[in-house]
Amino acid sequence: MKVLKKNDRRLKRSSVGKMIRNLFGVLAVLFIIWRLYLVFIVQNNYGPETWTRLLIAGLVIGSVYALIAIGYTLVYGILFMINFAHGEVMMLGSFAGFFVFEATNAINITAADGSVTSLTNAQPVLSIILAFLVGMTFSAMVGFFLEKIAYRPLRKAPRLIPLISAIGASFALQNAALLLFSPQTRNYTNPEFLARGAGWRIMINETAVILPYTGVLTMVLSILLMVGLLLMVKRTRLGKSMRAVAMDKDTAALMGIDVNQTISNTFIISGALAGAAGVMWGLHNGILHYFVGFLPGIKAFTAAVLGGIGNVPGAMLGGMVLGLLEAIGPAALDISFQLKDVIAFVIMIVILVFKPSGILGEVLSEEKV
Amino acid sequence: MKVKYFVVFLLVFVLALSACTPEAETPVEEPPAVEEPVAEEPADDPCAQDAWGCAVIQPGQTIKIGMSSPMTGPYADFGIDAQNSGLIGVADAGDVEGFAFELVAEDDEGGAEGGAAVANKLVADQTFVALAGPLFSGATAAAMPIYEAAGIPMMSPSATAGFLTQEGSQVFNRLPFVDPIQGAAAAEFMFNTLGVRNIAVLHDGEDYGRGLATIVRDEFTELGGTVTAFEGITPGEADYTPILSTIATQSPEVVYFGGYNQEGAVITNQMKAVGLEDAVFFGCDGTWGADYLSQTGDNAEGSIHANTRAPEESETKAAFDEAYLAAYGVGPVVLSPFSYNSYDAVTILTNAVKAVAFLGEDGNLYIPRGALVAEVRGTTGYVGIGSYSCDAIGECNTEGPAFETVVNGEWVVLD
């Protein structure tokens, strides 16, 4: 066989790539340091009270992102698909919680002293628990049926197919909510003691910084839920079977694990978490409409990838990092708040360029030869 | 072989397309078959003299008033509200010589692509005579040339971008006061009436809000005041405390916001929590409305917004409110601030149609398009929910806004 002339022009291309990458990284870091220097040393516009406020806002929004991100990550870990409709599941959960509060508001209870209060205020804890239960249950149901109808038949298909199905589901759920509930913006009526804007007053620099009750509730509850989830994944039978299915479906099936049931359970859990996030969203932010799930959905997906998709602690970390970046980033780098998503995405890209599997993601073995 | 099937498919596709809208068979550029009856009519026939010819409505057909608005996607509430209001307007309009009006509301998704699509779709229909819309400036800019070519008068309830009337369009008119007028009035009101000197200006980064905020900033600086911050927010979010916290460090007396009521309500609610307790929320006509009140509750007290100078609680308004509530279960101005404008836009158009339409001897209704365009442009002294007179470039509201504040959950007009 005739041997053609060899191509000798190829030099060390990979090192050129590495150089560009490093240059990119160094530039990014230098830029950030320069802006931080400007803000903290040269301008120093904001006192500690402002930073505390930003921190609070970042932590609250971060914990909501984290909860939603866990849903993405759980599903991704098992099915390797992006459940694009997850934000819509959250939105529906939020609606369910809203209806609970509307119902408890409508019921009037006459107290012993003759004053009339709504059930929401007479039994605030009960109504909040009820709202969370209903919201989580409803979202879990939506997640369950979503998997059963739109994803299960596609389990063997190439990976892009379920993604498109999920996009379709996202459209369908969003517009179903639009048509059912009208495009009107709704308001959560919180129990009085959880009124939005009310909170503990912390004096910093002789200025009162409000630590809102709803924010604290959101943070505490989401951390509790996340810890609970972690324990469940680590300790319980269900968690073990989830991990087994994530590793290898066929082998897990051979070990006697009901793969379908496990996947359904995963969707139920991720749906329930999204529902909880939805109710928290409503309690903290108050407003609710059919489009409310879209942006947090995209953000939480970003957070999940940032933390290392498929990795539960990673999703939490990613959510928190993203929340803080969004809240503090623009002020800390002295960039317009309009560009906060740009900052978040750029920093995400920088992180991913250097850690291609996210912050906590396992290094995918490059060559499984 | 496969290629052959493919060609067959292409043909089928082409045929299917042509079958879908049979009305579209006749190209719209050339005046339709009106010419022939015209030839027999006397020389002073309006159709023959008209630059765009006549719309011919045959018995059994309706006079179509179009509407182009976002009915899906993030601004669906605006479009659905406009449709709801428009339907009432059409119902109130009654008929012309026994020909009924019909509102054809199409979804333009608020963007240029959709605006052009709707325009092309609508002008293909011979019985379509006038457009109430588009709602958004982006869609309007893209659609205007198409309506212009077809001789369709437009009456937008809410497209406020300044340039829309600056380019010599014959067909485009609008009801809202334009951004320059409102911006100047708002700056003047803040500086002179309220007597504030430090304001922060926020906008939602959309065409409308940003344009307005820019004008307010410039005007206020010109008057001698200080604009402590000029920032854009990301629309659609539910937490604006970070940006409000940074603004609070400059302690402005007024937070001016150019944008829509959803973001406006969120900002109002969150101002208290971040050290802007003493600042006044100053909104625009985009934030005015019942929806804002229901979302902000007590937080709204003392905030100031711009609104059309309305004849106070007219009969028309009361009747409209009642009809809206009965038909849709919610009140007007809940879904968007433009319910009243949409109703008025449709009513002005139907009035104009009534003025120019005439019954032909063949029993068809003739609507000379050019005359209709002129009639709409020439609207004077219209009194519906608001009162409007259009000027030579199609601005129907040159009066400027009235500023209203919230007292005990009610809108109160400030002087």
Next chain:
Amino acid sequence: MADLIIETKRISKFFGGLTAVNEVDLQIPKGSIYSIIGPNGAGKTTLFNCISGFYVPEIGDILFLGQPIQSRSTDYIASQGISRTYQNIRLFSNLTAMENILVGQHTNLQTTWLDAIVHTPRYVRESQYSHDEAVRLLTYVGLKGLGDYLACNLPYGMQRRLEIGRALANAPKLLLLDEPTAGMNPQETVDMIKLIRMVRDELGISIILIEHDMKVVMDISDRISVLDYGTKIAEGSPKEIQANERVIEAYLGPGGAALADKYQKRRRKHA
């Protein structure tokens, strides 16, 4: 030195604490069929991966025709003339057999995407040539007429042959075969041995072979190296290796030599 096709100088590769390849020296002469054997997990495939550039050995040099290649990228190494096959077949399974071969020719072709868009005369000439070559190669590995089959639809043995065909399309100087007869029935194995010999004899391509089937190894190898726990424990001609006690122990454990002896005797008795 000039007659060596490839030489590894004390190369080592670590995975965390595990030493997969430990200071392995190999000198492989041009035109030979050289086998590497050893128990499972001995580091044979890792050695292949080091040579073909998937892994960079932490220590040591790899010289291909006297040039160091140990830190070069995989595609550069391939373009220099080293082709390989895989333990578990890695064909482009949704491409046709023909296309697999055409991809294999990649480094031999010079036209760029611009040529392809414009259809320059150069491109037309080259694509005609590559097409003819691919058909010839298909025939060579015994897949004539199957060129338009999707690779995944071919039977197992043919996939193995196709993989070798793809590797040959590169016009390599050195061919690394990773268990080419794994999972084959006796007839297919015999055909495969024939093919491997033919490649060496007719095309003059040096071959390194990883193989578990001792019959194959002893049959076609010129020289054999034995790896155990990443270390080379023996090297020599097939005869020498068969007699080497360390090798037998590596395969059968301590005392393995005696065991093997006994087994051989018993088999003879039965026969």
Next chain:
Amino acid sequence: MNSEKYLRNSVQKGFIFSIVMIFMMMIGFHVVAANLTSKLFGVQVLRGSIPEVVFMAYVHLFFAFIFGWGASDKNRPSKQRVAQGLVTSVTTAAIISLFSLLLVFLVEAQLDIREYLTAFSADYMRYFVLNLGRPGIITLFGIYTVTGLVGTVTALFVQSDRVQQAWNRAKTSVTLFWENANSKMPAWAQKYGKYVIYGGSIIVLLILPVRWGSYLNFVTSVVGLYIIAGIGLNIMVGLSGQLMLGYAAFIAMGAYSMALLNAPTPHGIMLGFWPSLLVGVVMAMIAALILGLPIMRLRGDYLAIVTLGFGEIIRILLRSDLLVDFTGGPRGIHAIQGPTLFGRPFNSSSDFVYLIFFFIALSILIYQRLANSRTGRAWLAINEDSIAAQATGVNLRGYKLLALIIGAAFAGLVGGIAASRNAFTGPNDHSLMVSINVLSLLIVGGMNSIPGIFLGAFALRGLPEILREVETYRQLAFGVLLIVMMLVRPKGLWPSSRPIMENIDKAKVKKAKEKVKKTKRKSKDG
């Protein structure tokens, strides 16, 4: 045991059907359905008003029939199937009747729940039970039971062996006839027949844009632009396997280059259409290079999210205060000039359709040539198995980058043409939804298949235009259709096939096939 199971399935089905029905009622779909039905019967109904009650009855009958049709399993004996149909129909009927009872109660009690569920107007609720009030409940029960059963029996008949056989026979005879006719044609016709068909279709395509109105021209050019975009994205996703969710950013590059260079505001450079288009294409390619260089290490979903982020960054920057003087901000840029060709300006809507037809043809040519070249095969190899591709000498990064750049060039082209045709571009034209739409059309149509991309573009952009009839329901319908298409045709409407390259004659293929079969059998035995 078995019988219980299949009947239980039927009850389940009944539940699902009735839930679907109730959901449709709750979003107010029945009025639209009745409207469409009345149109079918030639009765025009004003928009926003309720048509005559008889059309509601038709809608009920239609759905009941469909439910009955779908009630039974195909492979069960007919008696069981009838039983299934009965059970499903009765379940559906019962639940719908219960729901109607609720509606009647709501109407009679004059409760207004539109505050929460917007569709529940009293008129609509009355209309749903056929304006009959309480007796309407019984009527509905009857309709759903009887019509459902009729549906089942019809399905039984149509799917029975005899009918199926007759159908198959008819089908074969038609194909036979077709083949006969084909072979009887004279030699020249057989040889040049396809050229006649090509020529004919080209002539039809050339004539049509003048014939049909501006709306169809508009739809055609939107679909056409999406076809070009789909071809470009296919190079990224289909050939080289890089999931790209920020394609709109490259389209924006092309659109804004066109807008900034060829519009009176904000810069008034007025470079002309063709140079601006070229600049747009080059800008898109440069953007792809800049994006691609640092992220070549990323794979799969990480790549997807980074490209999504890139798309959002570009969109936000375009509308930000930072660049407002340069890009026109959220207002966008309007009055973008159209092209001139040999001094003739493009002014009718059909001109742009021709322009787009030309570019579609060019794109297909370039795509086909690339896909069947060394470059295209290298991309496919990377997509199939990047490790093995690298070991055959494919420079992974180089080729991935090349795919990004070439794909982006198509996007630049699309952006430029679209901006010029709309005479407008703004940041909202380049949102995430555009990227998702292009990706969806690719997958719905079938990756790596030009006819698939045509079908996909039609389904994704043409269909929503046709669905305008159902107004606010169209996005919902679109979402549901997307799911259904994926479930029914996961490989796309027109899956790709690999080119025949060895060009062997049929006898040899047969021989080879037998050989394959034999070997397969052998290895099975072994």
